Amino acid sequence: MSYGASLITHLWPLVLFLVLVIGLISLMLAGPYFLGSRRNARATGEPYECGIVPVGSAQYHVPIPFYLFAIFFVIFDLEAVFLFAWAVAVRETGWAGFIEALVFIVILLVALLYLWRLGALDWRTFRQKRDRASVLLR
Amino acid sequence: MSSITANILNVVGILVFVVASAAMLTWVERRMLGIWQERYGPNRVGPFGILQVAADMIKLLMKEDWVPPFADRFVFVVAPTIAMFVVVAAYAVIPMAPGIGVIDLNIGLLFFLAMTSLSAYSVMFGAYASDNKYALLGGLRAAAQMLSYEVFLGLSLMGVVMLAGTFNLREIVLAQQEQWFVIPQFLAMLLFFIAGIAESHRTPFDLPEAEHELTAGFHTEYSGMKFGMFFIGEYVSVLLTASMMVVLFFGGWLGPVLPPLVWFLLKTSILVLLMILIRGALPRPRYDQLMAFGWKVMLPLAMINLVVTGVLVLV
Numbered sequence: 456m457s458y459g460a461s462l463i464t465h466l467w468p469l470v471l472f473l474v475l476v477i478g479l480i481s482l483m484l485a486g487p488y489f490l491g492s493r494r495n496a497r498a499t500g501e502p503y504e505c506g507i508v509p510v511g512s513a514q515y516h517v518p519i520p521f522y523l524f525a526i527f528f529v530i531f532d533l534e535a536v537f538l539f540a541w542a543v544a545v546r547e548t549g550w551a552g553f554i555e556a557l558v559f560i561v562i563l564l565v566a567l568l569y570l571w572r573l574g575a576l577d578w579r580t581f582r583q584k585r586d587r588a589s590v591l592l593r
Numbered sequence: 594m595s596s597i598t599a600n601i602l603n604v605v606g607i608l609v610f611v612v613a614s615a616a617m618l619t620w621v622e623r624r625m626l627g628i629w630q631e632r633y634g635p636n637r638v639g640p641f642g643i644l645q646v647a648a649d650m651i652k653l654l655m656k657e658d659w660v661p662p663f664a665d666r667f668v669f670v671v672a673p674t675i676a677m678f679v680v681v682a683a684y685a686v687i688p689m690a691p692g693i694g695v696i697d698l699n700i701g702l703l704f705f706l707a708m709t710s711l712s713a714y715s716v717m718f719g720a721y722a723s724d725n726k727y728a729l730l731g732g733l734r735a736a737a738q739m740l741s742y743e744v745f746l747g748l749s750l751m752g753v754v755m756l757a758g759t760f761n762l763r764e765i766v767l768a769q770q771e772q773w774f775v776i777p778q779f780l781a782m783l784l785f786f787i788a789g790i791a792e793s794h795r796t797p798f799d800l801p802e803a804e805h806e807l808t809a810g811f812h813t814e815y816s817g818m819k820f821g822m823f824f825i826g827e828y829v830s831v832l833l834t835a836s837m838m839v840v841l842f843f844g845g846w847l848g849p850v851l852p853p854l855v856w857f858l859l860k861t862s863i864l865v866l867l868m869i870l871i872r873g874a875l876p877r878p879r880y881d882q883l884m885a886f887g888w889k890v891m892l893p894l895a896m897i898n899l900v901v902t903g904v905l906v907l908v
Contacts, residue, residue, distance in 0.1 A: 468600045469685055469696040475608050476681045480674050480822070487658040487818045500662045502725045503813055513726045521737050524884070528740035531892070535747050538899065539703070542751035543760060545906055553903050560896050567892060576888050578881030 520578055527570065534563055599692070607695055611684050615828040620645045622828075622869050629873045656817030664814065665722040672719035673815065673822035676712060680829040683708035687836045688763040690846040690853035701762040702754065705837060706747050709792055712830070713739045716811045719823070723814040731802055731810025734880060735794055741887040742791035742798075745895035749784035752777075752902040753841050766845030775842040777905070780898050782842045784891055789834030790868060791887070793827055797875040798883060835864035 502509045541548065541556045548555075570576055620635060624642060627634020636642040660666050686701035688694040698704055713736055720732020754760060756777065757768040765774075775782050791798040802810030809815075812823045839845060839860040846853035848860075878886070 466696070468604050469698070471601070472604045472608065472685050472695045473682055475604065476678055479608070479612065480677055483677075483818050483822060484670065484674070486654050487656060490654050491656055491658045491817060493657055499659075502661065502663060502723075503808065504726065505808060513724045513729055515726070515729075517733060521733050524737045524741060527888075528744060531744045532740075532747070535744055538748065538751060539754070542754040542899070543758065545755045545903055546758060550907060553907055556903065557900060560900055564893060564896055567888070571889060576885060578884060 523575055527575075530566075531563070534559070603693060604695055607684065607689070607693075608681070611681055611829055611832065612825070615825050615832055616646045616650065618828040618831065618865065619649065619824065621865075622872070625866065625869050626873050629870065650821075653818050653821040658818070659816055661723065661725075661814050663724050665724070668718050668722035669814075670819070672715050672722060673812075673819045673826070675718065676715035676826035677822045677829070679708045679711045679715070680826050680833055683833055684829070684836070686762055687833075687840060688766060688845060689836075689857050693854060694763070697761065697763050700760050702750060702760040702765075705762075705833075706750075709746070709830075709833075710743055712792070712826075713743075715823075715826070719815070720811040723811070725814050727807045727809070727813045728811050731807045731813070734807075735802075735811055738794065738798065738883065738887075739792055741884055742788045742891075745784055745887070745892045746788035746792060748892070748895040748899060749781045749788065750841060752781040752898055755899075755902050755906050762840050762845075766840055766847065769844040769847060773842065773844040773847075778842060778898075778902070780894065781902075782838065784895050784898070785841070786834075786838060787891065789837070790871065791883075793830035793834060795827070795831065795868065796872040797877050799877065831865060831868055832861070835861045835868065838864055 502513065504510075537559065538556065541552060545552065620642065623645075624634040624636070634642065635645040638644040638648045660669055683705050685695040686698050686704050688697070688701075716732050716735040716739070720728045720735070723729070753765060753774050756774060757765040759765060759768075768774075794802065802812070807813070812820055815823060836857075839857060843860050843864075846857040848856035851859075
């Protein structure tokens with residue numbers, strides 16, 4: 456049996472499951488289209504802002520910390536993937552592998568500590584930092 | 594019974610089980626919260642209010658299929674689809690009992706991690722497509738929170754992988770015959786539990802949809818069944834986190850006397866109830882506290898747990 460054929464015989468329940476899930480979701484999306492009521496009142500097409508008239512655009516500038524955390528995620532999760540590979544082979548690689556992984560983890564922790572000291576994990580604005588000297592988990 | 598029939602029964606049965614129990618959980622949660630807060634909760638439709646689920650379903654189906662005229666139509670519809678698809682798809686790798694489970698993947702754990710990571714897209718897409726200020730704020734918060742907690746969600750599980758020596762969830766369960774992994778990996782269990790609650794953004798980590806400041810967060814503009822899909826996705830995610838904890842830390846289907854499936858369901862229900870109790874008992878933290886907790890406490894703890902487990906496995 457070829458590789459492709461063996462893949463199909465092994466994986467078909469998963470494929471069937473995913474197809475069924477997509478089918479169910481399509482039903483849930485299509486159902487209300489036929490069953491639902493249709494109304495068009497004066498404020499139907501307005502964004503919901505707790506009842507007041509919408510002001511300005513919803514496409515505003517995003518605070519910088521969000522970008523920072525996205526980058527930290529990329530860095531740390533990528534490095535976590537290397538640790539996944541070590542974790543599954545920890546017995547095969549033995550102490551030599553452990554020491555290498557330890558060096559890697561220590562570098563990660565030092566990097567985290569550096570970011571911490573740099574204030575990159577701090578969500579407070581400049582004014583909040585100035586006004587409130589001590590905050591929980593600074 | 595041939596293996597093909599068994600497989601089809603498994604696939605259909607698990608899909609029905611997941612969706613039906615997620616729908617039932619909406620009632621269980623409201624009812625239990627009610628009881629814990631000394632009120633009744635929904636008790637009008639059917640005996641003990643058990644048909645509330647059916648009533649809600651009919652209501653959601655009859656609602657207008659509304660897409661805001663200012664929204665990006667395609668992405669607006671795709672977002673709840675992703676929210677529901679990824680969590681139900683992740684359930685495919687959960688081994689519920691010997692012979693019961695959609696598929697036995699060698700990379701089962703990685704499949705689970707991959708699927709839960711994808712759910713970050715649903716909140717971002719939903720938020721951006723809505724073109725609503727509350728939705729964007731909630732979506733940004735949700736995305737940053739999910740990304741932060743995902744880093745140690747994966748890392749906390751690696752202790753279990755080290756002890757079992759495999760990513761295959763069925764083999765991980767079988768490796769717990771002598772001792773459940775909750776004993777050597779208690780810290781990892783706590784880390785995973787907290788990360789799991791944060792990933793499904795439930796109280797106390799529900800800042801993305803904190804109603805007193807953001808109305809409904811990233812799904813502010815959603816209504817009808819599209820909202821229902823976010824809602825059911827959240828409950829499937831609760832079920833998924835509980836099932837994953839049972840499989841990884843509490844010995845899966847293993848247990849004396851009772852049949853394996855009963856043990857699995859019993860343990861899962863206890864953990865689900867615990868998650869509901871947490872929602873009933875804890876207040877929300879502030880957003881910067883939540884992020885600081887993730888990066889400054891949980892992530893170092895997960896790494897230290899990894900090192901200690903490595904030493905214990907090798908000694």
